[in-house]
Amino acid sequence: MQSKSLFLTSLLILLTLQLAFAHLGTLTGTVNDAQTRLPLRGVTVKLVGTGKLALTDELGRYRFDRLAPMLYRVEFSHVGYASIVQETAVGDDQTAHIQTSLVSAPVNLSAITVSALRPADQQLISSIDIKLRPIVNSQEILRLVPGLFIGQHAGGGKAEQLFLRGFDLDHGTDIRLSVDGMPVNMVSHAHGQGYADLHFVIPELVESVDFKKGPYTTDQGNLATAGWANMRTRTTLDRSFVKLEAGQFNTYRAVAGINLLSTAARQQDQSAYLGGEYSYSDSYFDNPQHFKRVNVLGRYHSHIGSNTNLTLTASTFWSKWNHSGQIPDRAVDSGLIGWFGSIDPTEGGETSRTNLNAQLTTVTPKNHIIKNQFFYSNYNFELYSNFTFFLNDTLNGDQIRQKERRNLFGYNGSYATQATIGRTSWTTTLGAQYRQDLTQGSELSHTKDRTITLERLQYGNVNEINAALYADEVVALSSRFSINAGLRIDYFRSQYDDLLAAPATTKRVTQAIVSPKLNLYYTVNPGLQLYLNTGKGFHSNDARVVTAENGREILPGGYGTDLGIIVKPFPRLLVNAAAWYLYLQQEFVYVGDAGVVEPSGRSRRMGLDLSARYQLTKTLFADLDLNTANPRSLDAEAGQNYLPLAPVFTSTGGLSLQTGRGLSGSLRYRYLADRPANEDNTVVAKGYFVTDLQANYSPAGLARNKYTLGLTIQNLLNTRWKETQFDTESRLKGESQPVSEIHFTPGTPFFARLSLTYFW
Template sequence: MKLKKLLTTLLIGVLTAQTALAHLGNVAGVVYDQSTRLPLRNVSVQLVGQGRLVITDELGQFRFANLVAAPYTLAFSHVGFQNQSVAATVANDQTTQINVMLVSAPIELSQVQVSTIRVHDQQPISSLDIKLRPITNSQEILRLVPGLFIGQHAGGGKAEQLFLRGFDLDHGTDIRLTVDGMPVNMVSHAHGQGYADLHFVIPELVEGVDFKKGPYTTDKGNLATAGWADFRTRTALDRSFVKLEAGQFDTYRAVAGIDLLGERGGTKTQSAYLASEYSYANSYFDNPQHFKRVNVLGKYHGHFSARTNLTLTGSTFWSKWNHSGQIPDRAVESGLTGWFGSVDPTEGGETSRTNLNAQLVTVTPRNHALKNQFFYSNYNFELYSNFTFFLKDSINGDQIRQKERRNLFGYNGSYTTQTAIGKTSWITTLGAQYRQDLTQGSELAHTKDRTITLERLQYGNVNEINAALYVDETVALSSRFTLNAGVRVDYFRSQYGDLLASPVTIKRVTQAIVSPKLNLYYIVNSGLQLYLNTGKGFHSNDARVVTAESSRQILPGGYGSDLGIVVKPFPRLLVNAAAWYLYLQQEFVYVGDEGVVEPSGRSRRMGLDVSARYQLTKSLFADVDLNTANPRSVDAEAGRNYLPLAPVFTSTGGLSLQTGRGLSGSLRYRYMADRPANEDNTVVATGYFVTDLQANYSRSKYTLGLSIQNLLNTRWKETQFDTESRLKGEAEPVSEIHFTPGTPFFARLSLTYFW
């Protein structure tokens, strides 16, 4: 009888709730960007006076359900756009449809919200920086990530060396970089694991960057230990443009972007544009660099219905250059070469990459999102370097060639559902990822003068597969407390065919790894958020290493934690601070005389990150990033447990100006403190402090720009290595700092014309 009464009560309750909801109404709509006439995502939409807030989805859509019939006011806000309020009247059993067009406006820091319903995806610092500090060159793309430092040590064509959170990341070993979701890093690369060359991105087309430090995001897998960054290119051009640049050191550049459809008025159902870039420079080295780069990109975006869109991107990139390489301190001190000179002037390289990227997004009537992405890259790389000069071969020298041809293809897919009961809401994502890298002729060879092959040291083919499944759950338990939990499983198959062996040998190794994540967010009030990020990540090892020595661990894990705050003590100041810890089961060590990276022992890092953004006046903004780290090897004895070249303190900051009269610009600095260059800290990599200036004057049809790198003409070492080498005629080798000089005072003028 008790069970019967309970079931009856539940049935009556359900019927009563259904009856109460049967005559409620809804309000829904789409938010558009007036400049592009395309839907705008991540817009905050608030139902004024009701305590309800939603964020527009991938298709710019929003929806409030189960509203009592009455008049309402909806408030729309997004950084870089004017706030807008719209009145809407809701009727029983009906959905009131509202379409809103947001107009771009000067940045107001007061618009940035600390408390949102999707705190795990919130990136207020990123959205501010991309609008306040427009990108002027390819290096500035990477500097959009707070605390990420870069160094170029092979002319302008090779991928930059990266530094973040106490890591010398080499060229991308422990940071995962993507562009529109397509991977940039190359696993088992001829030059180094995770090699990430972003030079195929045209800087003027970067619309934003999403990033997170640490291994806390479920859909980011291999290499995302120190962090990850996804650079987003423009979906559409608000207008066509041509840009011409000229500067010191025979520097010339031309960029053009053409809107192919040019629809105006109303809203767009599709857009398409074509962009291209050509660069040439001899650079500031004594030996002319003869650097050349060509980029071409085409992008199409179409809305097949109110709930489905397709984005197709195709691009191709080619670059060729000479470079002066690293020079030892003693060569400069003895007068053998100048500060901008070279020991082996025949170094250089050539690389190319062609990409195809297709992204299909569908949002169901119940606001479930289905995403499918297919990508393909054809990649070629050839690099000539000489790290040790005449250490091994006193007659011909130690120049090496690293070369490969690669086909990379893969898939990213996810299905996201949203559910709400009362004040509790769930966002659940199920995802699948696949990536396969096929290289032909991955080579390490001993060469002379970039023309003669003396000996092939390594020569083979790589076939590497990474497949993954993941589930991610974000639960808003209340208006203050949000929990995000996820787990991913990655499977790797690494195969290497050694073409130097007779007969040819093929070896395979497989392994899987499970990576759990747990993130907690608590909103104290409208101006203060606390968070705890925890998770496990990993980086894969080079296929040539793990197949040669099967005892090597293929997928060493990395365990991290961040305890942080996001605070707005008053409307014009935003601060993000975090204390962090990261432990790696396996470190990587750069072997200079071989030009390769090898796995080593365990390591741990801990530190503090602080980022602040402050609006001084309506037009003037200040920013600063402070980053400390204490990186150590776990297995080495005290005093010999330093991690070479790992940064211990870095800082960037500056002033940005945006006026309503056409004037804009920025004055910025970057500082890296002295850091150990070897394990016992007896050799030190000298720090530097460099300033840059950017000034623009814009009118409706044109923009004049002045860019100055190293405004104070500081003499600095951009990259440094403690390398053992022998110069020609030396009886014994010497181990000391080898460096690439940093950019001297370097001014460029630009003219951009719009139509």
């Protein structure tokens, strides 16, 4: 009798639910940019008076299910666009559809709401920043990530040295960088693991920067321990343009972006454009840099079906330069060289990269999203450096050459589906990724004057495969509380052919790693959200290291957690704060400059991040980022456990002006505090405080201007500062004994540039 009663009760509940939902309707819609007609993702869609919210996806779509039949007021808001309200009626058992176009408008922080659908949204910070602080050079792309500091070793030739969350990331060891989903980091690179050169990106073509700090995102795998960032370039151009720049130190630059299809074709959801850049500068060093850079990019975008988007991108990049290298304090103090001088004036390099990227997004009739991406890069690199001068070879000097040729290809694919039952909705994403790097002639050699090869120290080929599967689930239990859980499995096969061995030898090792993620978000009200991020990430090691170590510690894990808050205490103030912790396991690190393997041991980092954005007036905005870190080695005694060059306190901030009447600009500062340069903190890398200025004038106003005049000043106060610093043992010519002290690259002095941009 109990079983029969339970069955009848369950049946009654199901029938009641069916009757309750029998006469409910559905509201769907798409949102696009009124000028480009491209879909807008991340638009907040609110059903006024109901408490229901949604965000548009990559195709600009949103959906509300189980709505009572009535007239609804639908509000649309997005950073950098004017908010609008539309009305539509939803009938019994019917689906209503709205097509919405948003018009660009000045940023208004009052329109921004905090939502469980936009969890821990540092993406929101990025969207605000890129609207208020237009990117004027490639370095500014990376500085859009709050707390990320950069240092240039070669005046724009090499990849930047990166600093984030208590990490000296070198050129990318623990931060994953990509452009339109295509990886930038080069694993097992001749100059060091994870080397990430972003100079193939034309700054004026960057549309947005997606990022997150910590190892908490399921589709971001290798190297994403301190965090990750993905630069998204423009799918289409609203207008063609030509930009000319000229500045101090014999600096010239020309940039252009040309629409290749007619306005009628673009209105039919097709677009194509060609972008190009040429740069030249002798720079501020005593030894002229003769820096040259060429960039070309072409992109085609089309709706090849009613529910399928295709984007094809091809680009090529080439750069060549001389650089002055790192110089020792004693050489400057003694007057041997000046602040911008050089010990070995024959340092320099040449690099190139050609990319092909195909992205296909399909929405099935049942509202499933399928993404496929195929990418290929051909990459070449040659760099001459001299860090120790005459330490090892007192006659010829210690100059080295690092060189490689690389083919990189891979695939990113995902399948996503959404479902709703009552007040609970969830999104399931399944993904697969593949990447293979094939290098030829990965080389470390002892050279002289950039022309003579004295000895090959390492020479071989790398064949490295990284394949991954992942599953990600986002469950919105209510409009206030959501859970994101994910699991990722990565497989690596590392192979190295040692061509210096007699006979040549080949070694290969394999290993896999599982990375779970769990993130919780609770929105107290539209002005307050709490979140907890937890997850495991990892950082692969150089193939030459793991094969030499017979596969030990190929994939040391990193375990992190963030406890944070996003709050809008006032309509025009947005604050994001987090306390974080990160633990890294033992790993072996390949030091490309020396060709040796060094164990780094276990480490832990903890700190606080604070980002604030405040709208002072309708046209004036202020921003502030504060970041603290306490990085320590866990395998060394107290007092001997500092992590060299790891930042302990950084801050950036400034004022941005957007008048809408032709004037715009920003005044910004960046501050990096003193930090240990060695393990016992007896040598200190000095901090710096530098200010920059950007001013623009458009006679016809920002929206419909024909041309824009710009002035960029780096280091407005002409501060003397050290951009990169290392505690290095070296010997100058004629010295009887080596000396260990700070070696540095001088930072940019007062550097002014004028620009003229013409639009049509």
